[in-house]
Amino acid sequence: MLEVQDLTVHYDGAMALNRVNLEVGDGQFVGVVGPNGSGKSTLLRALSGILTEVEPGKKERPSLSGSILFEGKEISKLKAWQITKLGIIHCPERRRPFAEMTTLENLEMGAYLRKDKKDVRKDLERVYELFPILKERANQMSRTLSGGEQQMLAIARALMSKPKLLLIDEPSLGLAPILKETVLKTIKEIWSSGVTILLVEQDVAITLATAQKIYILAHGRMVTHGAKEELMKDRDIREVYLGL
Amino acid sequence: MLNDLIEIFLLGGLQSGMYSLLALGFTLIYGISGVVNLAHGSFYMLGAYMFVTLGAIGFLGAGTMLNAVFVLVLAAIVVGIIASMIYRVTIHPVLGDEVAIMVATVCIALIMQQFVIIFYGVTFPRVAWPEDSILMNTANILGVTIEYSYIAAFVVSLALFGTLMLIITKTKMGKAMRAVSQDVEAAMLMGINTERLYMLTMGLSAMLATFAGILITSSTTKSAGAWMWLQPLALSFAIVILGGLGSIKGSLIGGFILGYAEQTVKTTVPEGGAIVGVVPLIVMVLVLLLRPKGLFGKRVELEE
Ligand SMILES: Nc1ncnc2c1ncn2[C@@H]1O[C@H](COP(=O)(O)OP(=O)(O)O)[C@@H](O)[C@H]1O
Numbered sequence: 001m002l003e004v005q006d007l008t009v010h011y012d013g014a015m016a017l018n019r020v021n022l023e024v025g026d027g028q029f030v031g032v033v034g035p036n037g038s039g040k041s042t043l044l045r046a047l048s049g050i051l052t053e054v055e056p057g058k059k060e061r062p063s064l065s066g067s068i069l070f071e072g073k074e075i076s077k078l079k080a081w082q083i084t085k086l087g088i089i090h091c092p093e094r095r096r097p098f099a100e101m102t103t104l105e106n107l108e109m110g111a112y113l114r115k116d117k118k119d120v121r122k123d124l125e126r127v128y129e130l131f132p133i134l135k136e137r138a139n140q141m142s143r144t145l146s147g148g149e150q151q152m153l154a155i156a157r158a159l160m161s162k163p164k165l166l167l168i169d170e171p172s173l174g175l176a177p178i179l180k181e182t183v184l185k186t187i188k189e190i191w192s193s194g195v196t197i198l199l200v201e202q203d204v205a206i207t208l209a210t211a212q213k214i215y216i217l218a219h220g221r222m223v224t225h226g227a228k229e230e231l232m233k234d235r236d237i238r239e240v241y242l243g244l
Numbered sequence: 245m246l247n248d249l250i251e252i253f254l255l256g257g258l259q260s261g262m263y264s265l266l267a268l269g270f271t272l273i274y275g276i277s278g279v280v281n282l283a284h285g286s287f288y289m290l291g292a293y294m295f296v297t298l299g300a301i302g303f304l305g306a307g308t309m310l311n312a313v314f315v316l317v318l319a320a321i322v323v324g325i326i327a328s329m330i331y332r333v334t335i336h337p338v339l340g341d342e343v344a345i346m347v348a349t350v351c352i353a354l355i356m357q358q359f360v361i362i363f364y365g366v367t368f369p370r371v372a373w374p375e376d377s378i379l380m381n382t383a384n385i386l387g388v389t390i391e392y393s394y395i396a397a398f399v400v401s402l403a404l405f406g407t408l409m410l411i412i413t414k415t416k417m418g419k420a421m422r423a424v425s426q427d428v429e430a431a432m433l434m435g436i437n438t439e440r441l442y443m444l445t446m447g448l449s450a451m452l453a454t455f456a457g458i459l460i461t462s463s464t465t466k467s468a469g470a471w472m473w474l475q476p477l478a479l480s481f482a483i484v485i486l487g488g489l490g491s492i493k494g495s496l497i498g499g500f501i502l503g504y505a506e507q508t509v510k511t512t513v514p515e516g517g518a519i520v521g522v523v524p525l526i527v528m529v530l531v532l533l534l535r536p537k538g539l540f541g542k543r544v545e546l547e548e
């Protein structure tokens with residue numbers, strides 16, 4: 001479904017990603033783990049096109065090279081809205097709800113590009129089933145929601161975009177352990193409903209517990225990848241990168 | 245004394261409504277795209293000239309009120325389209341660079357001024373409603389002489405204000421505008437094409453400027469001219485600085501403060517009409533000195 005080859009990203013001269021290769025198969029749950037600053041967000045931002053969406057007059061702009069194939073199509077030159085239209089939906093780091101909009105309006109924004117009104121209404125019901133708290137908060141400004149609720153809103157909003165491939169950036173960041181559990185459970189549910197998932201996380205335990213295939217990212221390089229069992233077999237990887 | 249108060253209350257109120265409309269488009273494009281459009285007054289001017297030129301054609305019967313209203317709307321649409329094209333060609337390529345935006349929009353303003361001089365000469369055409377229209381008459385309300393055109397301008401201004409609020413809160417385009425003003429990256433991730441949205445917003449902003457230009461200039465005491473863009477630009481600036489740049493409610497409040505301030509000077513100061521032009525500038529300087537963020541300018545996002 002997604003094939004990334006030699007993806008290199010520079011911010012104003014500093015390299016953030018160094019010839020990264022990554023493959024996500026149709027229906028797979030792929031995880032990327034790496035410490036803070038290793039380039040996880042940069043990777044997702046490159047995939048969703050938001051990385052290169054800098055206002056035309058701005059001097060510093062990240063440069064990107066390499067290729068990103070989605071369903072066989074090169075998308076690295078597309079605009080963010082075009083990539084969204086293809087079904088790659090990016091649930092960004094720090095949730096980024098529209099603060100001065102209600103929960104419901106945020107969810108409607110998720111469905112911005114959709115023309116299938118009936119299905120949108122069905123999806124809204126489904127999202128409310130997944131996150132009942134959002135139904136209670138439907139008419140509340142999203143800035144008044146708690147961190148956990150905002151994370152649920154961010155995931156729900158992404159679902160409203162009808163993703164084929166869902167990119168999720170650190171959903172567990174800043175959440176209490178019990179909320180982490182809830183959020184993870186729903187991500188798994190979303191996956192079992194047929195959405196391909198690419199999750200990036202600092203939290204190794206979370207990634208190991210969910211992903212079928214795990215990539216390890218360090219200093220902008222993919223160190224290795226494989227299934228949990230394979231990675232755990234290698235003592236160096238276990239100790240150096242997974243800290244287990 | 246009482247007469248003065250009534251005059252200030254009535255004329256100031258009418259003036260205020262129009263000023264709010266004038267600043268509305270200015271604050272709208274800033275709130276959404278971050279563009280301080282120094283050519284805002286030029287769209288105001290272009291609107292007035294468009295009204296004169298198109299009005300002479302007489303689509304729905306020369307000299308009728310129906311035709312005038314039609315031309316009013318047509319002029320707004322034409323100027324809106326011109327503005328969004330100008331935006332795409334000149335402002336969009338430098339978006340994000342504040343200085344370049346100022347330079348670009350000042351250039352647009354000066355070019356439009358020359359354009360008007362070349363095509364119309366240094367003339368001062370009347371932006372008038374049909375002679376037999378009631379809008380060309382005056383009413384006497386509580387002893388104050390008021391042009392009907394002023395009352396009409398006030399009513400239309402408030403109606404346009406309400407319409408814009410509805411667009412922003414209820415329509416899909418309006419919600420996209422709010423989303424972009426709150427978090428442009430997140431908005432792009434929703435699939436919003438910001439380039440197109442900015443063009444639309446600039447068009448809308450220029451349409452509002454056109455309405456303001458025609459409605460305000462259609463007073464029997466005013467006429468168009470190649471320099472008529474400067475005063476409304478200064479006014480827009482003063483109003484949004486008062487109300488908070490990018491705040492829609494702020495443009496209403498700022499419009500009323502300035503409208504009443506001007507009318508108070510006109511009514512109470514001898515020869516006040518002659519010096520009233522400095523009022524917005526004084527207000528602007530005072531606000532910048534005392535409250536640099538504007539009286540209500542806590543947020544720069546569009547409010548509901
Ligand atoms: N906008 C930016 N400008 C310059 N450098 C950046 C920017 N964003 C991230 N970086 C740098 O790129 C590297 C990777 O950052 P990031 O992708 O945010 O990592 P992660 O998400 O894994 O924490 C870091 O060294 C960071 O300092």
Ligand SMILES: [Mg+2]
Pocket residue numbers: 040041042093170
């Ligand atoms: Mg990150």
